[in-house]
Amino acid sequence: MELIMKQMPIVFNALNVGFLHTLQLFFITLIGALPLGLLIALGTMSRFKLLSLFNRIVIWIVRGSPLMIQLLIIYYFPGLVLHNPIWGGGETGRFWAASVAFIINYACYFAEIYRGGIQSIPNGQTEAGLVLGMTHRQIFFHVKLLQMIKAIVPPISNEIITLVKDTSLSRIIALQEIIWAGQSFLKGSQGISGAVWPLFFTAIYYLVWNGIMTVALGRLEKRLSYFK
Amino acid sequence: MKKLLSLLLAAAMLLTLTAAFAEDSDLAYVQGKGKLVVGITDFAPMDYKNEAGEWIGFDADMAKAFGASIGVEVELIEIDWDNKVLELNGKTIDCVWNGMTLTDEVKSAMSCSNAYANNAQVVILPADKAASYADVPALSGLTFAVEAGSAGEAEVKALGYATTAVSTQADTLMEVAAGTSDAAVIDALMAAAMVGEGTGYAGLTYTFSLNSEEYGVGFRTGSDLVDALNAFLAASYADGTMQAIAETYGVQAAIIPQA
Amino acid sequence: MAILEVEHIQKSFGGTRVLEDISFSLEKGKTLSLIGSSGSGKTTLLRCLNFLETPDQGIIRVNGEVLFDGSQPLKQSASELRKKRLHFGLVFQSFNLFPQYTALGNVMLAGSLLAKERPDYKEHRREIQAELEATGRDLLAQMGLKEKVDNYPHQLSGGQCQRVAIARALALHPDILCFDEPTSALDPELTGEVLRVIRELAERETTMMIVTHEMVFARDVADTVIFMDDGKICEQGKPLDVFDHPKEERTKQFLARYREQR
Numbered sequence: 001m002e003l004i005m006k007q008m009p010i011v012f013n014a015l016n017v018g019f020l021h022t023l024q025l026f027f028i029t030l031i032g033a034l035p036l037g038l039l040i041a042l043g044t045m046s047r048f049k050l051l052s053l054f055n056r057i058v059i060w061i062v063r064g065s066p067l068m069i070q071l072l073i074i075y076y077f078p079g080l081v082l083h084n085p086i087w088g089g090g091e092t093g094r095f096w097a098a099s100v101a102f103i104i105n106y107a108c109y110f111a112e113i114y115r116g117g118i119q120s121i122p123n124g125q126t127e128a129g130l131v132l133g134m135t136h137r138q139i140f141f142h143v144k145l146l147q148m149i150k151a152i153v154p155p156i157s158n159e160i161i162t163l164v165k166d167t168s169l170s171r172i173i174a175l176q177e178i179i180w181a182g183q184s185f186l187k188g189s190q191g192i193s194g195a196v197w198p199l200f201f202t203a204i205y206y207l208v209w210n211g212i213m214t215v216a217l218g219r220l221e222k223r224l225s226y227f228k
Numbered sequence: 229m230k231k232l233l234s235l236l237l238a239a240a241m242l243l244t245l246t247a248a249f250a251e252d253s254d255l256a257y258v259q260g261k262g263k264l265v266v267g268i269t270d271f272a273p274m275d276y277k278n279e280a281g282e283w284i285g286f287d288a289d290m291a292k293a294f295g296a297s298i299g300v301e302v303e304l305i306e307i308d309w310d311n312k313v314l315e316l317n318g319k320t321i322d323c324v325w326n327g328m329t330l331t332d333e334v335k336s337a338m339s340c341s342n343a344y345a346n347n348a349q350v351v352i353l354p355a356d357k358a359a360s361y362a363d364v365p366a367l368s369g370l371t372f373a374v375e376a377g378s379a380g381e382a383e384v385k386a387l388g389y390a391t392t393a394v395s396t397q398a399d400t401l402m403e404v405a406a407g408t409s410d411a412a413v414i415d416a417l418m419a420a421a422m423v424g425e426g427t428g429y430a431g432l433t434y435t436f437s438l439n440s441e442e443y444g445v446g447f448r449t450g451s452d453l454v455d456a457l458n459a460f461l462a463a464s465y466a467d468g469t470m471q472a473i474a475e476t477y478g479v480q481a482a483i484i485p486q487a
Numbered sequence: 488m489a490i491l492e493v494e495h496i497q498k499s500f501g502g503t504r505v506l507e508d509i510s511f512s513l514e515k516g517k518t519l520s521l522i523g524s525s526g527s528g529k530t531t532l533l534r535c536l537n538f539l540e541t542p543d544q545g546i547i548r549v550n551g552e553v554l555f556d557g558s559q560p561l562k563q564s565a566s567e568l569r570k571k572r573l574h575f576g577l578v579f580q581s582f583n584l585f586p587q588y589t590a591l592g593n594v595m596l597a598g599s600l601l602a603k604e605r606p607d608y609k610e611h612r613r614e615i616q617a618e619l620e621a622t623g624r625d626l627l628a629q630m631g632l633k634e635k636v637d638n639y640p641h642q643l644s645g646g647q648c649q650r651v652a653i654a655r656a657l658a659l660h661p662d663i664l665c666f667d668e669p670t671s672a673l674d675p676e677l678t679g680e681v682l683r684v685i686r687e688l689a690e691r692e693t694t695m696m697i698v699t700h701e702m703v704f705a706r707d708v709a710d711t712v713i714f715m716d717d718g719k720i721c722e723q724g725k726p727l728d729v730f731d732h733p734k735e736e737r738t739k740q741f742l743a744r745y746r747e748q749r
Contacts, residue, residue, distance in 0.1 A: 003428075072314070075318070076317075079317070079318035080317050080318040083319070085320050087320065088320065089303065089315070089320040089322075090305060091305070094320075125583060127539055127577075127579070127583065130537075130538075131539065131572055131575065131577040131656075132597035132656075132659060133569045133597055133601060133659060134596075134597055135569065146587045150587075172308060173308075173311075176306065186396065186398055186399065186402070187399075188271070188276075188398045189276065196402065226587075227639050227640070227641060228641035
């Protein structure tokens with residue numbers, strides 16, 4: 001116990017730094033993947049058969065293969081095959097490579113949710129808008145968008161909760177997120193080695209953050225419950 | 229569909245072609261970008277963080293000195309040890325300098341420098357039981373925790389003793405401390421730093437060496453940085469820099485003379 | 488002069504002919520009932536008039552202006568199409584109210600979006616919005632929904648929803664208001680309130696086209712009745728003539744089937 005008390009300041013400092021990386025990756029992924037997913041979804045529903053086919057293939061590849069492999073490919077492929085290590089070896093490069101992999105991966109999952117959301121809105125809504133002299137743009141923004149958001153909030157919430165935990169996969173390209181930080185004390189770091197508790201303690205960080213996310217997303221869902 | 233297939237084939241061929249024309253000089257490449265990226269893990273006393281969060285250690289300091297000698301900055305970056313060859317070939321790092329044992333596997337996967345330090349695989353036992361084992365044959369019947377794929381695992385397997393593979397050397401110590409394995413086999417330099425009085429594992433001690441081995445620095449296959457480093461090692465041994473750095477970290481006894 | 492003139496409209500889906508040589512006209516302030524069995528093309532005809540479908544051939548004129556001419560199928564711009572659509576209003580079988588807007592919001596939405604395109608909108612924003620709101624409230628009151636202006640569609644009964652939809656269509660002052668089976672999705676006890684509202688509109692000389700299966704209502708409210716069968720106009724005339732003295736065999740059969748069901 002005394003030993004743990006002595007280790008605590010060092011460990012928490014390292015875990016906080018690691019969790020900061022986790023959160024950065026989390027937010028960057030959302031900022032990138034939420035809009036990109038919409039573009040991909042619109043692409044799959046496009047009248048241009050080639051674009052639609054291309055987007056469907058991308059979704060199939062990205063959702064059908066492990067994110068861990070995607071991380072490895074995106075980070076190592078440029079240097080390994082093209083002889084141009086665009087990301088560099090530093091922490092920043094690793095972070096951006098991980099961000100790109102996560103954004104693409106999650107955008108494809110979001111795309112399928114968006115598509116479901118868009119298609120869940122009856123055609124009658126569009127027709128009602130058209131006969132009232134509204135443009136397709138107005139119909140999208142003033143009629144369909146909010147209904148679509150309401151339809152996708154629950155499935156998107158699920159993905160967001162999963163994303164928080166998935167960020168730990170980025171350690172495969174040595175992005176030093178919180179689990180890496182926790183495990184370093186097991187391997188030996190900053191004079192502490194063989195300490196198991198920091199690794200297990202990382203779970204508390206995830207739990208707290210996912211608690212906050214669950215409450216926030218639940219509120220959003222509730223705010224949209226005024227219509228059916 | 230046929231068109232797509234032929235396009236893919238063409239792309240694949242182009243890639244193999246470009247792969248064939250590797251850089252002429254790795255040294256020129258590193259000097260061109262002005263930075264040597266060194267892949268490490270947290271491995272006291274070779275590479276570890278000081279209170280200020282900077283990487284220090286015998287390997288870290290030597291790497292910085294080497295960088296200065298070829299006129300580039302040195303960036304030490306923590307990698308996943310399992311991916312070290314991927315990192316090298318993917319050019320995300322330029323060398324692996326982290327108390328790396330020069331095994332046949334390592335030497336076939338990368339171009340290595342001359343050996344610069346001696347190491348051994350040593351047996352870790354609970355301090356109170358160490359006296360009951362007089363020699364290596366007495367250890368038969370014990371279960372050994374070893375790092376998966378490590379030199380230690382190979383040594384124990386060669387003896388025909390039972391092993392439990394775990395993911396890091398530090399984990400093997402956990403196993404012995406927790407009593408889930410009877411003994412462990414790890415690097416001597418690491419054992420010196422992590423086991424015994426004044427460490428996290430005061431109840432453990434290290435006894436026999438199962439072999440002797442050497443540490444070296446790994447580069448991309450065919451890299452001319454190997455020659456540059458060998459020349460640097462020779463020079464720094466000749467003028468005593470290497471020995472001075474070794475003394476800072478208490479590893480002077482392990483240094484291999486360079487010529 | 489007729490407010491609406493339709494000449495030789497043809498429409499096929501795939502290889503199936505849905506409308507064949509449809510011609511009729513409608514006087515201002517009059518009500519036209521469209522009757523016929525399911526699949527006879529009534530709904531498609533309404534959808535063609537509202538530009539939800541494009542006829543293959545034929546001419547549609549409103550107030551003498553040609554809105555559609557199948558022999559000159561020029562690509563019309565989206566904004567032209569919008570303008571043309573505004574000559575017509577359409578009340579759907581399934582209401583198609585916007586669920587996230589209140590009753591008043593549903594009635595006002597299209598109007599306020601159109602108002603934003605007016606050049607003087609920025610200057611007179613408040614007055615314009617106040618006027619739209621007053622009109623909306625007034626229309627809902629006419630529909631007997633004075634108490635329900637702030638309710639969302641899911642808080643209203645089917646009959647109330649349909650009355651909101653009628654107010655929404657009226658808010659844009661269409662020349663011709665079309666109803667596509669306005670009571671078919673309602674429970675029987677709720678049809679009365681909707682039919683009453685439509686009757687009142689007829690009394691106030693709203694120009695209307697009503698597709699309906701309510702034969703008694705069709706006969707009472709209409710000035711003209713068209714009986715459609717298999718994509719063609721089989722018989723048209725005054726309600727008394729069509730209902731009580733049908734000339735065509737198909738009309739007689741159709742009406743007889745309805746009487747049996749009663």
